Amino acid sequence: MKKNKIVEFCKDFSRKKLSLRQREEFSAYLFVLIPIIGFLIFSLASICYSFYYAFTNFNPILGVSKWVGFDNFVDLFSDPKFLDACLNTVILLASIPIGVTLGLLLAVYLKKLAHGSMLLSLLYYLPAVTSAVAINVIFNYIFKGDYGILNEVLGINLYWISEDDGGLVKLAIIIKNVWASIGSTMILYLSGLNNIPNEYYEAADVMGASKWQQLVNITIPMSNPTTFYILVTGIIGGLQSYADSQILAQGVSGGRTIVYYIWTYGIGNNANFGLASAASVFLALVIIALSIIQFSRNKMFKKVR
Amino acid sequence: MVKQILENHKNEMPSNMPNFSRKKYLAEKYAGKTWFIICTLIVVFGAFIMVFPYLWMFLSALKTPLEVVKVPMVFFPTDPNWGIFTEALTSDKLTFFNSLKNTLIIEVLVITVGTFFSTLCAFAFAKMNFRFKKTILIILMTSMMIPYAAVMLPQYRTFMDMGWVASDNWFINLLPLIVPGLFGNISMTFFLITAMQTAINDAIIEEAKVEGCSWFRIYRSIGLPLARPAIAAQVIFWFVGIWNDYFAPSIYLTNQESRTLQVAIQLLTSGTDNSDMPLLFASAFLASIPTIIIFILCRKMFINMNANSGIKG
Known part of the structure; x- marks a missing residue:
């Protein structure tokens, strides 16, 4: 019965019997159908399964799967390896404020520059289009203890990437991340700066405000939306970092992040799938909360009625 | 006074x-x-x-394996070994062209099919009226909030059960990276909604409707051409993203015949042998060149894209 109705509707549609309004609606649903199916399979169903696995002791090697309640979460938060991974991930976020500060100063400078700013912004933006693999490969070599160029140039002899010193590994990753993020931060600020009316600076000049006062009292407050966006997206990206731990830090414990932890238990050795799922659910909740903060500020919603 | x-x-x-x-x-x-x-x-x-x-x-x-690890370092190679780049292209350790082929297969399939569905969807949201429009948009938007790490484990298990992981057939191994992309790219859709709203005049669509054009025809003959610059920018951005993608390929592409360029390069780092280091740098350099060239050619596009994602978006 219901099937017949659908068939009738399709026939009406092809015979152009439907009203324009109905045709529009039907076509629109067809147009958005595929992305919605993709969403249902690869986002909704997947994350539901992550939640489900987080509450089981699923083990693909032994083939067991039993409901264990919150055991995985209890194990997770008493696992020093996971707590270390969380701490590492949070410490590595230190590159974001440094990158934001340098990016802003760079943008302020480049805005003043009449010539050559295109070449400079190109050079600074290069890491944003280079693969994480290539960047990490070369930085791993730069930070090498025995023959790395950084040690030689600075005249020091530090083993940046080693099991013994977790702090140096993190410092190395932070330096690399600042290097890699400064260009895209600068571009974001540059377009933000162009939206600040020039009258503000002219007025400040007339009032006798110094350039530094103008930076602190006009540029920085007016760039607040940009700063907020960079910070939140930076944190979301930083929480998901993986290539840094695997390629630059070569998997030493001081550089292991949350995603590296999930990878180790969920895919690397498959031994504790439930624990890895619990970690991924935890990460997802944190990131979704941050994203909601970010999206609630987005003007996109208001544009689509 | x-x-x-x-x-x-x-x-x-x-x-x-x-x-x-x-x-x-x-x-x-x-x-x-x-x-x-x-x-x-x-x-x-x-x-x-x-x-x-x-x-x-x-x-x-360009250095010899010994020069690479020499202390004190040598800045310029004493005898530049230009042959290393041809070696990188032909070496069995890297299988450069095979990896390039895999990367391009993923790129072409995902981008052609995915862009079609993404633009279709964006067009519907930008220019058509239907019930629950905003609800559907918000639902789709939530998928941008979900981190890949949170969905990768169930997907990995499912693809494994389907025999798509570590299969003998190199193409089947690529499917876990291709199939999710075929359903479109939500972030692309979102950028294009705004772009299509401004690029396409409602009056033209009204006229086409009066003429009796089907909505697909309107999309194909009016929507696509008018939004072409925005779509091109998105496609290029997506291309670079897939080219540089590493995390998902490193999970799924474990056998030599189906790995992508980034995975192949990464595998060179795992050897403790220093003799591969010049080869590693040569291949990483070669693999970075295409995206850098694309970036230099389309620099305005990249800079606008990046800028728009922040404030206006």
């Missing part, structure tokens, strides 16, 4: 007013210049630091 008023407004006057102290003005201007020169030096030095890793990658590729 007039003098008194002038005195009161002294601070608000433009700097070229006669009673402005010329000496002070010059001193400020001179100080500004000095600062400007210092800033320029810092920024140029910074630019050098930005380029240095690329330069170092290139120079190290």
Whole structure:
């Protein structure tokens, strides 16, 4: 019965019997159908399964799967390896404020520059289009203890990437991340700066405000939306970092992040799938909360009625 | 009286007013210049630091395996080994062209099919009226919030059960990276909604509707051509993203025949043997060149894209 109705509707549609309004609606649903199916399979169903696995002791090697309640979460938060991974991930976020500060100063400078700013912004933006693999490969070599160029140039002899010193590994990753993020931060600020009316600076000049006062009292407050966006997206990206731990830090414990932890238990050795799922659910909740903060500020919603 | 008023407004006057102290003005201007020169030096030095890793990658590729690990270091290779780039292209350790083929297969399939569905979806949201439009949009938007790490484990298990992981057939191994992309790219859709709203005039669509055009026809003949610049920008952005993608390929592409370029390069790092290092740098350098060329050719596009994602979006 219901099937017949659908068939009738399709026939009406092809015979152009439907009203324009109905045709529009039907076509629109067809147009958005595929992305919605993709969403249902690869986002909704997947994350539901992550939640489900987080509450089981699923083990693909032994083939067991039993409901264990919150055991995985209890194990997770008493696992020093996971707590270390969380701490590492949070410490590595230190590159974001440094990158934001340098990016802003760079943008302020480049805005003043009449010539050559295109070449400079190109050079600074290069890491944003280079693969994480290539960047990490070369930085791993730069930070090498025995023959790395950084040690030689600075005249020091530090083993940046080693099991013994977790702090140096993190410092190395932070330096690399600042290097890699400064260009895209600068571009974001540059377009933000162009939206600040020039009258503000002219007025400040007339009032006798110094350039530094103008930076602190006009540029920085007016760039607040940009700063907020960079910070939140930076944190979301930083929480998901993986290539840094695997390629630059070569998997030493001081550089292991949350995603590296999930990878180790969920895919690397498959031994504790439930624990890895619990970690991924935890990460997802944190990131979704941050994203909601970010999206609630987005003007996109208001544009689509 | 007039003098008194002038005195009161002294601070608000433009700097070229006669009673402005010329000496002070010059001193400020001179100080500004000095600062400007210092800033320029810092920024140029910074630019050098930005380029240095690329330069170092290139120079190290040309060295012999012994020179690469030599202490004290040699900056320029004594006898540049240009053959290393042909070696990178032909070496069995890297299987460069095979990896390139896999990367391009993923790129072409995902981008052609995915762009079609993404633009179709964006067109519906931008220019068509239907019930639950905003609800559907918000639902789709939530998928942008979900991190890949949170969905990768169930997907990995499912693809494994379907026999798509570590299969003997190289193409089947690529499917976990292709199939999710075929359903479109939500972030692309979201950028295109705004772009299509401004690029496509409602009057043209009304006219086409009166003429009796089907909505697909309107999409194909009006929507796509008018939004072409925005779509091109998104496609290029997506291309670079897939080219540089590493995490998902490293999970799924474990056998040599189906790995992508980034995975192949990464596998060279795992060897403790220093003799592969020039090869590693040469291949990493070669694999970075296409995206850098695309970026230089389309720099305006990239810079606008990046900028729009922040404030206006």
